[in-house]
Amino acid sequence: MSTSVIIALDAMGGDNAPRAVLRGANIARKRFPNVQFLLFGPEGTLAPLLKRMARLRKAATIVDTPDVVGDQDKPSAALRAGRNSSMRKAIEAVREGKAHGVVSAGNTGALMAMAKVVLRTLPGIDRPAMASFFPTLRGESVMLDLGANIDCTEDNLVQFAVMGEMFARTVLGSLQPTVGLLNVGSEEMKGHEELRAAAAILRGYPINFHGFVEGNDIAAGTVDVIVADGFSGNVALKSAEGTARLVSEFLRQTFKSSVLAGVGYLFARPALQKLRARLDPRRYNGAVFVGLNGIAVKSHGGSDALGFATAIGVAVDMAANGFIERMAAEFKHPAAPQQRAAVAG
Amino acid sequence: MSTSVIIALDAMGGDNAPRAVLRGANIARKRFPNVQFLLFGPEGTLAPLLKRMARLRKAATIVDTPDVVGDQDKPSAALRAGRNSSMRKAIEAVREGKAHGVVSAGNTGALMAMAKVVLRTLPGIDRPAMASFFPTLRGESVMLDLGANIDCTEDNLVQFAVMGEMFARTVLGSLQPTVGLLNVGSEEMKGHEELRAAAAILRGYPINFHGFVEGNDIAAGTVDVIVADGFSGNVALKSAEGTARLVSEFLRQTFKSSVLAGVGYLFARPALQKLRARLDPRRYNGAVFVGLNGIAVKSHGGSDALGFATAIGVAVDMAANGFIERMAAEFKHPAAPQQRAAVAG
Numbered sequence: 203m204s205t206s207v208i209i210a211l212d213a214m215g216g217d218n219a220p221r222a223v224l225r226g227a228n229i230a231r232k233r234f235p236n237v238q239f240l241l242f243g244p245e246g247t248l249a250p251l252l253k254r255m256a257r258l259r260k261a262a263t264i265v266d267t268p269d270v271v272g273d274q275d276k277p278s279a280a281l282r283a284g285r286n287s288s289m290r291k292a293i294e295a296v297r298e299g300k301a302h303g304v305v306s307a308g309n310t311g312a313l314m315a316m317a318k319v320v321l322r323t324l325p326g327i328d329r330p331a332m333a334s335f336f337p338t339l340r341g342e343s344v345m346l347d348l349g350a351n352i353d354c355t356e357d358n359l360v361q362f363a364v365m366g367e368m369f370a371r372t373v374l375g376s377l378q379p380t381v382g383l384l385n386v387g388s389e390e391m392k393g394h395e396e397l398r399a400a401a402a403i404l405r406g407y408p409i410n411f412h413g414f415v416e417g418n419d420i421a422a423g424t425v426d427v428i429v430a431d432g433f434s435g436n437v438a439l440k441s442a443e444g445t446a447r448l449v450s451e452f453l454r455q456t457f458k459s460s461v462l463a464g465v466g467y468l469f470a471r472p473a474l475q476k477l478r479a480r481l482d483p484r485r486y487n488g489a490v491f492v493g494l495n496g497i498a499v500k501s502h503g504g505s506d507a508l509g510f511a512t513a514i515g516v517a518v519d520m521a522a523n524g525f526i527e528r529m530a531a532e533f534k535h536p537a538a539p540q541q542r543a544a545v546a547g
Numbered sequence: 548m549s550t551s552v553i554i555a556l557d558a559m560g561g562d563n564a565p566r567a568v569l570r571g572a573n574i575a576r577k578r579f580p581n582v583q584f585l586l587f588g589p590e591g592t593l594a595p596l597l598k599r600m601a602r603l604r605k606a607a608t609i610v611d612t613p614d615v616v617g618d619q620d621k622p623s624a625a626l627r628a629g630r631n632s633s634m635r636k637a638i639e640a641v642r643e644g645k646a647h648g649v650v651s652a653g654n655t656g657a658l659m660a661m662a663k664v665v666l667r668t669l670p671g672i673d674r675p676a677m678a679s680f681f682p683t684l685r686g687e688s689v690m691l692d693l694g695a696n697i698d699c700t701e702d703n704l705v706q707f708a709v710m711g712e713m714f715a716r717t718v719l720g721s722l723q724p725t726v727g728l729l730n731v732g733s734e735e736m737k738g739h740e741e742l743r744a745a746a747a748i749l750r751g752y753p754i755n756f757h758g759f760v761e762g763n764d765i766a767a768g769t770v771d772v773i774v775a776d777g778f779s780g781n782v783a784l785k786s787a788e789g790t791a792r793l794v795s796e797f798l799r800q801t802f803k804s805s806v807l808a809g810v811g812y813l814f815a816r817p818a819l820q821k822l823r824a825r826l827d828p829r830r831y832n833g834a835v836f837v838g839l840n841g842i843a844v845k846s847h848g849g850s851d852a853l854g855f856a857t858a859i860g861v862a863v864d865m866a867a868n869g870f871i872e873r874m875a876a877e878f879k880h881p882a883a884p885q886q887r888a889a890v891a892g
Contacts, residue, residue: 339793349731352739386694386781394697394778417785421793430782433739436731437779438786440762445790448684448766449826453798456822457815466815470801473808477801481794 213243215308226510280312303497326533330493338423382415488513560653571855625657648842675838683768727760833858
């Protein structure tokens, strides 16, 4: 492949597809001038849209795929019936070496199932996890799993920790990222058995393992990487999103509550707009399936073009940083982490 | 008992005890002039403090108890060694009918264990749960369990739902509270098996069962009662608290980021102070152990006098509304909810 990064886009995935996908690619192309796109979807639908985007047109190739995975399709049904879907074909482009990564805003369960079947997990990893980064009091942190694995064993959690640590180093550029296990208290006796077992194993690993953290530690930025089973991670992330929305709405009402407050808003508007941008969920769009033998990024289904462009940026960053190659090197043999631990100990 | 409500206070529980406890009682006494207090703790410590609080002195009786449960004590150790502790004696006052309810800011695990042993669960309830209310876009909602039960069966979840529904009616005054089960998606196939089983049972109950809700529905106020296992509920609550703190801190930085923003703050200050009061965690202090044969309220360990006064207010409200009697009536026989369902169906 050339020095340019090629991203396969499921142009039909998401509430606002294909328009938001193509517009997002158009924005991303401006940010990353050396990115090329493969657009998967019905040519008859995509070509007229693409025609109007001069910048993107030069950097994108439509790959005609007639079928679309529905938002309500069960993963098993999508696997059976979606063999010619834009989602499946976009993922296959990564396996075949035609693209460095795939981005989709489509059905999460179907995307996860297809990505697992097509790309397969890296050696030494039993299950991939969904990871994303988000703002904290100390900068940015990563959390995984965000919902791909509802029930997790201690080995799953340990693998998530190692993958998350690597993700923080590679994508966020943290030098010695600290890792915490999400629990309901910091004491060793608390929480599910798998959590205590995972903590015991991680204490022997050559990573900066902090121990247990609680829900409030997520936004506090107590650690760089939060490890959770997919159920708790999903609850924590969505609970945080809901609260941020609540506080923003209360703030909006506050500035409308009196004439003086309205005047205050006018003075503070430029600063408040910066705050809004800082908390904009579109800035943190793009959950990564880590542990697969290929880059796959899930954009929020309701995202607009700007959010989709962020998700593309995540895939581009990972490709540019050789994320998969580095991950594969660390997980070469199932026993690799233990060997590292033995060396470190 | 007379028409006045008597509250037993563990005067030695919490980071700021006994000072914050007594000051909190002093504030609560102003709000509820017919409340009487039993203060459990070493007389030598409490008497000099009480002497300086003219209003509280008239309404409070010190019950000399020399021992204190430590913040780090395991529940089992507290049960064995804490037989003469302020926490234990305060709970016993409720069982003996000397007080209508107990409030403590001490060690949560110890308080839960002691309250279970001393007060026992109501007939038909296997495990008590921790419940609390919090602000949402639509008013206030209740969530339970917040950490008392890490692993829950479907029967536990169903009982939490029924207790939470009653709590919303009794304490929040909701007329026909809606109830949702916290999950990672609204589809029926998602989440742990116990959740799906609990949902199936609740669909046959004569309560306003909404189905599954997600983390973002908590702050959105999608339902009046959120039911969760103690692990997820704790993660959701603390994740929300951490996020509210993050946004508040970002907002503080915003108003300091420029001269204009600072001027804007001056204009909007009265309105912003109202917002701060609206989001003040002290307004939502006081988690209730529901399902016990007696009123027991846990104040946050780090709470100050104002927060402690709120927790006392929760206990007073529950006593005044006959919460335990109403709960006991609905759970009279283990089969009661099913019978109600049969009648409704």
